[in-house]
Structure formats: structure tokens, C-alpha cells
Amino acid sequence: MKRFFTDKTVLLGVTGSVAVYKACELVSRMREFGARVHCALTASACELIRPATLEALSGNPVITEMFGPHVSHTISHIAMARDADLILVAPATANILAKAAHGIGDDWLSTALLAARSPVLFAPAMNTHMYTHPATQANIASLKERGNLFVGPAPGRLACGEEGPGRLDEVPHILEAAAQALYTKKDLVGLHVLITSGANFEAIDSARYIGNRSSGKMGAALALEALCRGASVSVVSGPAGHPLPAAAEVVQVQTALEMHEAVFDQLERCDIFIGAAAVADYRVETPSAGKIKRSEEALVLRLVPNPDIIAEVAAGKDPGQRIIGFAAETEEVKERAREKLQRKKLDMIVANQIGGKSCAIGNDRGDAWILTAAGQSEAFPQVKKTTLAKYVFDRLMGS
């Protein structure tokens, strides 16, 4: 996330919602990621949270009034709206959405929204009846039509005790949406990216399985990078500890056969296919229906090969589709990856060193190489998976 926020200026508009406390975490996280954060609170927000809290967290004076002491300084609504890389309104009340939709500027934040030059991202939070009210829905539709961005709201239990849509989306989801809004390189707009991610669990019996150590971090990094560059993204994910971006369409599977089926269900609509999952090469031929009882005898499991998903995808690809594979190797990493690239007729392969100290599996970084069908090869020693994801799309798009 860091590289999306570093050296960016975010104007965080905070309005009078009960979810206002989550603005504190948003400010902390964005600063942690290297962003400069300026907060503007509406009068109602000031009733619900002390401006001093956000002042301390952001390290900047908080704007609370139109005609306050900042008027003649650079921190005016015009300068701020002009200089921000992103205006994020979180939480956004029904009231601020109505004002923004109708061009009303009766306080600092609503006026700054009128003067905005940067992307504007709203994270609404309100009672479910307020959210589903035709007026609010019409305001949201008109703001979207004008290019404003939205994240959430999420469904769930609201502070008023009711259930339904209206909850402020989770902080990580808001940060992902902010990262997408901040990213200016939009070279994947109009393209659909299909990614496989995570591990496979192959059943031994009703309780046990054969698995692997894939965390799903690489798949998640690729999905976020593609979303930030403007693609629509779907992920066929095996079991993985790492969360996927909320804006990705996710199909959860367990086994390689399920992954195979889900990939081929979606393949037709994709422009770029990336096989980042650690697909199980073998499965137990006949998993036991019940739980196998312990005995002192050796237990023999007969394993049969699973389909080679990426090889099948590449063999049947449309001329416009591009196929990227991953190879995890303990030795002769580059050579074996090159052989796999050629044998499976891929457009690109990302080779990862596994085993030993620099093992890529499960870690945030590792030694990697990007090899292309055109014969290019580039080494990325101890590269972060999030950075590697950027290089994958840079090389693919020739940028």
C-alpha cells in the first residue's frame, strides 16, 4: 500500500456520522503509508469527535470553519482542493452527499468539494433507510455520473440497531479504494484480468488434506495493482491467509479440479490471465469418505496428477489474450522457468526462488525474475510482492 500513498496529499473530509471514530484509523494508516493528510471537519463532525484528536494524528491543523484563522493562509478551500491528490470524504453523511450532488457550498468542506480538481472518493455511512431513500440514491447516482468515486457502504448491523446497507465500509477497503483513486497510470482500463491465487487443499479424508504454504499475497498484490490501473479483476482463490481487494470479484475454491472449473467458467471474458496460485500437482485418487483411523501400519496414498490449468489455458487462448505464469523453483530457477515458459507457450513467466533464506512462499518479498516469450529476462532481488506486481504489468504493457 505504501507506494500508492507515499508523497501524496489527501484531504480527508469528515462529516457528522456515528462512524466518525474510524476517521482516526484512516488518518493513521495513510500517514503510515507516507501520505500528507489534512482533515476538514464539518460542524456536526466536531460534535462527535474532538478536532484535536485528528490534529494529533494527522500532524496538521484541522479545518473546522470557513471563516477561521486559516482564511488568508495557503490552507484555504481553493488551495487545498487544488493541491490535494485525493479528496476522501469518510464518513460521508446523507447531508454531504446531497450538498455535493446539488452544488451547495455552505461550509468549508462542501465548498472545497465544489472547487475540487482531484478525484473525490465518498465513503457513505448512514442509517439504512437514509441510505435507501430515493433522494440519497438519486444524489449518489448523480455524483457517480459526474465521475465521483464511492466505496461502500457495507451491509450489516448499524449503530441504530437496524440491519441493512449503510455501515461505513471497513478501513482496509476504504484504503484500497483510495489507492485506486490515487494511482494515475490507468493503462488497464477496459481490460479484464483473471488471476488464480492461494493454495489448493486436496482431501485425504473428511478431516485431512494435502496443502501447501501459499499465502495468496502475490495474487492479492496483482489484483490490487490491476484494479489501480483501471482493470476489472476476478480472482479464483484457493485457501489463503491474505485478504483479497474488496473490489475484486472472488470465486473461492479448495481443490485444483474446482480451480480448473472456475477458471474455464471465466476464461472467455478475460484479456489477461495470471496463474499465481500454487496449484496442487497431485490429488489423492480416492479420498476416504470418513476419517481414516490411526493404526501402526504404514498408510499408502495413491496420488494422481491434476490438470495443468495454465498449460490448458495457454493452449486454447484467443489471439488477443495474454497468459502469465509463475514458477517456484529451488534451483536453476531461471533456466527451469524459461523451459516452462516455452513448453507451456506462455507470454511471460515470473520465477521465484523458494527454499532457503530467500524463500518467496508465504513471505512479503523474495528473489524473482521476469522472463518473456520475446526472450527478455530481468532479475529482481529481494523484491516486495507489491512492487513485483507493478513490474509484471509494466513489462506486460511495455511501460
Ligand SMILES: Cc1cc2nc3c(=O)[nH]c(=O)nc-3n(C[C@H](O)[C@H](O)[C@H](O)COP(=O)(O)O)c2cc1C
Ligand atoms: C449521534 C449521531 C449520529 C449520526 N450519524 C449519522 C450517520 O451515520 N449518517 C448520517 O448521514 N447522518 C448522521 N447523523 C445526522 C447528521 O449528523 C446530520 O444530518 C448533520 O446535519 C450532518 O451534517 P454534516 O453532513 O455537515 O456533517 C447523526 C447524528 C447524530 C446526532
